[in-house]
Amino acid sequence: MDAKIINGYRFVPYTRTTYNTETAIERSKSFYVWMNERRTVRDFSDKAVPQAVIENIVLAAGTAPSGAHKQALDVLFG
Numbered sequence: 001m002d003a004k005i006i007n008g009y010r011f012v013p014y015t016r017t018t019y020n021t022e023t024a025i026e027r028s029k030s031f032y033v034w035m036n037e038r039r040t041v042r043d044f045s046d047k048a049v050p051q052a053v054i055e056n057i058v059l060a061a062g063t064a065p066s067g068a069h070k071q072a073l074d075v076l077f078g
Helices: 021-036 051-061
Strands: none
Touching: none
């Protein structure tokens, strides 16, 4: 089957995973605990970060929802 094209972009269908009540409660609790551990960073490390890690982070950022799934994001690696 040919990919559906909208305004020159390949349509990416939305798929989702559903959970039973018990699993949903446990996952939401775990997510809350994880999110509650976040802190503002005011101290930075000089430890090198592998290029592949940076590239994967940029790929993850590009999955954020946007109109027609067309992110206006330019990333330059130097």
